[in-house]
Amino acid sequence: MNIEKGKEPLPGGRSRWLKVVFSAALVMSFSFYFISISAAQVSRLKRTATSAVGSGSQVQKAAVPASPGKQKVSTTGSQTGQKTKPASAPEKPAAASIKGIPEATLQVLKENRFLEEELKLAKTPQYYFVLNLKERTLELRARGMVLKSWKASELRYTGKPVPLQVTTLTNKTALNPPERKVLNPAEQQAEEARKAAEEKARQEQQKKKENGKKQDSAQSTTATPADTFDVEALEITDMPGSYELNFDDGLRIFVRSKSGFSEKFRQTRETLLWYTWYPVKHFLNRKSELRPQLILYFDNMRDAQGIYWAFIDGLKGIIWFP
Amino acid sequence: MKFWKVLLALVALVYLSSLAIVALSWMHHLKLSAEWKTVWSFELDPKARVKPEAQNAALKKKIQELHPKGVYIMVDSAENRLYLKKDGQTIKEALVSTGSGVILVEPGGKRSWQFDTPKGEFFVKSKIQNPYWVKPDWAFIEENEPIPKKMEDRVEAGVLGDYALGFGQGYFIHGTLYTRLLGRNVTHGCVRVADKDLEEVFKASRIGTRIYIY
Incomplete structure (x- = not known):
């Protein structure tokens, strides 16, 4: 037996090696998580302190309506980093000017922006929507008054934040979009005649059968309640419960209803993706423009269907986080 | 190893x-x-001297002033419900029938109609008691009947119920004979209401009353 000196495997050597590797991995993973969580907390704290970039020094002067084009430019600027100043902000560093501003004042300024945008919409005869991300409410409004509102059970958002300005629905997409029924009277009449003939034959057959039976059960089958009619129409129940709303500023809103097994399965899949794949995907594509995305979950399918019904192409609205 | x-x-x-x-x-x-919570921006006017709180109050007042005053009608075409409102309070709720969304194609494919109830803000433009229906072309095409040349052949009494409120482009809020179909989307774009409910709506509204359909 030719065993080289020093190369003889020691008893328990492999397991010792494994222990070292796994403990190192464990320590490193814990430290990574610890570092990432603390870094996130620090950045969040910093952000809270410097929220509403560039607004601070103007508190005494107040915000005034601005052209949408200008707003877009300044919003895009502030999106790339919290330290970016708006075009018309003074030369002072943003952080210094914001330091003394109470949060309440910043909220007032933000509300001011929202009200200015809403006023623009309220002046038009068309109804519009307001999505409040904090309250998770979606409201349909006209002339500033609420026509209808829905409350989402869950709301998620990611990607580039949407600017606080009017956005327009460009289109809706669904896996099974509702289809309008097309009436062709000539064909329909032929079909009706065929059905009538069938019905007549069926009734005659039934009559023959009934002749031999008692007469008491005759009346119960004749009444048909209105809601069981199969009308040739496009109704709310024909609307999809899961779909996507696409807006002109690149925003995508996914509307989901929790009812039904397939919807629950879809939601579980989306939750897994949302917390695992999406962050990695966004991180890897962080240098490219990330489209803003929102997911709204509704407990009741009819809510989701109602939104599909009311959200017509070209509908304008505002999305904001008070 | x-x-x-x-x-x-x-x-x-x-x-x-x-x-x-x-x-x-x-x-x-x-x-x-x-960033969704914090990123927002606005243009600033260094010359402006109005406090933001005051400006917000002014904006809210401006929006408030746009609210309809007095009586107005709201129609939820998804749920087929009509609400008669007065200063924001619902004074009457009724089951209605709205547009079926069906497309009717004329044989030969020359013309087509889409039976949707229009959405948006409208005004009561006419108030009619015991209305007659002047049947448009599509009513004959739908029945697979020839389109009459004389006007009197188009007139049909009784089908629109006792009252009708016109809100433009041939659309009406009117009564119906088909009360069993209330709550369903079966109309050609008009809003059908049971005569008893419509009577109250008819009496409360006047020319210019706002109608919101969504």
């Missing part, structure tokens, strides 16, 4: 790298999420 060690080291390295990527991704994700 060496191979296994290298393989194990590689696996550990891949594992740690993926952990690092996930951690960094999460930091990035949190940053993105936080």
Whole structure:
């Protein structure tokens, strides 16, 4: 037996090696998580302190309506980093000017922006929507008054934040979009005649059968309640419960209803993706423009269907986080 | 043995790298999420001297002034409900029938109609008692009947109920004979209401009363 000196495997050597590797991995993973969580907390704290970039020094002067084009430019600027100043902000560093501003004042300024945008919409005869991300409410409004509102059970958002300005629905997409029924009277009449003939034959057959039976059960089958009619129409129940709303500023809103097994399965899949794949995907594509995305979950399918019904192409609205 | 060690080291390295990527991704994700709450901007006028609170109050007042005053009608075409409102309070709720959304194609495909109830803000333009229906072309095409040349052949009494409120482009809020179909989307675009409910709506509204259909 030719065993080289020093190369003889020691008893328990492999397991010792494994222990070292796994403990190192464990320590490193814990430290990574610890570092990432603390870094996130620090950045969040910093952000809270410097929220509403560039607004601070103007508190005494107040915000005034601005052209949408200008707003877009300044919003895009502030999106790339919290330290970016708006075009018309003074030369002072943003952080210094914001330091003394109470949060309440910043909220007032933000509300001011929202009200200015809403006023623009309220002046038009068309109804519009307001999505409040904090309250998770979606409201349909006209002339500033609420026509209808829905409350989402869950709301998620990611990607580039949407600017606080009017956005327009460009289109809706669904896996099974509702289809309008097309009436062709000539064909329909032929079909009706065929059905009538069938019905007549069926009734005659039934009559023959009934002749031999008692007469008491005759009346119960004749009444048909209105809601069981199969009308040739496009109704709310024909609307999809899961779909996507696409807006002109690149925003995508996914509307989901929790009812039904397939919807629950879809939601579980989306939750897994949302917390695992999406962050990695966004991180890897962080240098490219990330489209803003929102997911709204509704407990009741009819809510989701109602939104599909009311959200017509070209509908304008505002999305904001008070 | 060496191979296994290298393989194990590689696996550990891949594992740690993926952990690092996930951690960094999460930091990035949190940053993105936080931006939704904080990023907003506006143009500022250094000459403006109005306090933001005062400006907000003024804006709210402006929006408030746009609200309809007095009586107005709201129609929810999805749920087929009509609400008669007065200063924001519902004074009457009724089951209605709205547009079926069906497309009618004329034989030969020359013309087509889409039976939708229009959505948006409208005004009561006419108030009619015991209305007559002047049947449009599509009513004959739908029945597969020839389109009459004389006007009197188009007139049909009784089908629109006792009252009708016109809100433009041939659309009406009117009564119906088909009360069993209330709550369903079956009309050609008009809003059908039971005569008893419509009577109250008819009496409360006047020319110019606002109608909101959504």
